[in-house]
Amino acid sequence: MSWFSQILENWISYPYLEEYLTSVVHPWWLLMLLILLYSPLICSLLFCWALSFLLHIYRKMNNQQESDVSKIWEKPRKLVAQVVHIFGKIWNGYEVIGMEHLPKGPGVIIFYHSVTTTEYNFLVAKLFKQQRQCYSVIDHALYRIPGLRTFCDVIGLKDFSKDECVEILKKGHFLGLAPGGGREANFSNDYNIMWGKRTGFARIALEAKVPIIPIFTQNCCEIFRNIGKTRLTRWLYEKTRLLYLPIYGGFPVKLRTYIGEPIPYDPNITATELAEKDFFSPPCAPEFAPEGPSKATPPVGDSVSTTKTAIENLRDKYQKRPGSILRALSERFDKHYKTN
Template sequence: MQNSTQDIPPFSFCERIAQFILPTFFANLQANGFTDLYDFLFNFYQNQSDLNEKLSAQYVDSINLNNSLINDFSQDLKCIYKLCLKIESNLFYLEWIFKLYLPLVYGSLIFIISPLLIFISLYASSFFLYLTKHWSKLKSDYEAHDVWQASIKCVLIFCESLGAILHGHELIGLENIPDEGPGLLIYYHGLLPVDYYYVHAKVKLYKNRQMKIVADRFLFKLPGFGSLLEALEVTPGSVESCTNILKEGNLMSISPGGVKEALYSDQNYQIIWGSRCGFAKVAQAARAPIIPMFTENSREAFRCFPYFEKFVHKIYEKTRLPLIPIYGIFPVKLRTYIGEPIPYDESRTPEELKQLTKERIEDLIKKNQRLPGSRLQAILDRFRVKRQKMD
């Protein structure tokens, strides 16, 4: 006969617990011919009198206990076992629920963490540029090779590669960017305008032209972004300073909607400029052409948590800080369209030029964007051949 609890193969999690609590009882079960606890209880239900005799022989021995005491013990044991089975079934159910929702939890974490990874990569780029900028000062032998510009190009190559991998980014109409002379690029502002940075990289890499960027002043308050803003030649920009930049023959980009358009526009891609026409004044004063730009699916790559939209709007109205709880990054197809330039016409007023530019961008949206935007369809666009809408 086996008389060790280690020799008794447990049939469930509950039996392991019971073996630990009642080792002598389990040893006696096997000594009396029971293979496990289940066999013991089965025999109890089938032949209670025979069970009582075995219990009496094992535990009572020479002590005279009446059958009612043994029956009470058997009933208590039966209740305890049923309770153990319920606990075990609940544990198995919880384990099943956990395994069922585990992929959803992981997926949610990815979409929540991805925007943080974007900011981390921007900080990493800024830190890299910061190091190479100062390293080039210390290593005078490399000054002739212009390490700073080489570092900027490395970051732009990384940015273009990121766009190709994450979004299959395409740029249509690059020929509308002039090879020389001034030009003012006006674009629609998505929730997180990664599409613009892909365009910025391509213009520098393939046209060898650096675009100055006019951005919201809050960007200059972010710690650690100084080197990156310097490398991309970002400026807060007044009408006078922007006019001078264009008069010097440079390219410049502005999103008139800015943060407000990012916050208040939606999947219908409304252009929200309000009364802003400073860019038109700049273009007229500098006699520079305006180049309209729009990126298909630019609002599908990132989304704002819907329950926080009203709260975010209130915070923005009071502080002018875009504290947006966004999630993404969804691998949607991004395709940027650069429209034909609007040439300078001295007979136009700034308001007329603003309206014409808005109409050109709305036309790009109408021809190339599915309305309302669909995240799923935008992802599927990566596997489709683009067919341009006809008027």
């Protein structure tokens, strides 16, 4: 800074420039540095803005106006997916277990909403790499942040309506959403699911006649954490739905996404039952069982769990509670854990 101020002083002949920079500019630079270091949300927005700007230039160079349907966006999607995938692999040792459970056709992917959904982004990037398009439902406030529209359209992020969601599924794509939304991201404690009475995702799956795929990512709440969970902030969120508590973190904890067995489409099940309650399917009668071992389908079990129960089962099986950042960090180097 002294060298820089000396150049400016010689250029504009302002003898008190260095003193001014020391007393005013230096603290501001320090403040900006602290914001960048301790506010991952701002860093993420800056990264998305930069990508959106580059994609906007790319669209202008190729004279494309409809960024969400044009095939010219396949290469940018693959590039972004590759960058995100490499970052997840290096920084969080990201793994996906249960890819065989994903159907070849469309499906609704339901996940627990952590503070930043970083782990879900890694899964979407992996699907992009495998030529599987996954659209994601986000809050309308996020979609309307100035400067991010192009980035969101290219990646498939939008506050889709119910009809748009059904149309996406009928085209053969995946649709990802977190029923807990901002409430779960802000105020969930120790992986508790906070869905309330939301059953919209189940109605979409029933109307599109597609399965629901429950997923859960181990240690997803240990990457970032937030502060400020009080009655006042909860009240403000319920009134405005715009509140996002301050966060800290970015820890290189171990992340494993577990994909559960799909919950098949059943026209006899209501949206409320599919979202919240347990229902049971009768065992297959022997006389209707397929002949020959090669044609037999492995049984899923007598009890067919609903979405919320399925995610809770994945959580209880693979997540140690209460969560611990140190334990999640140590799992990056635990050979016995890797073997299991």
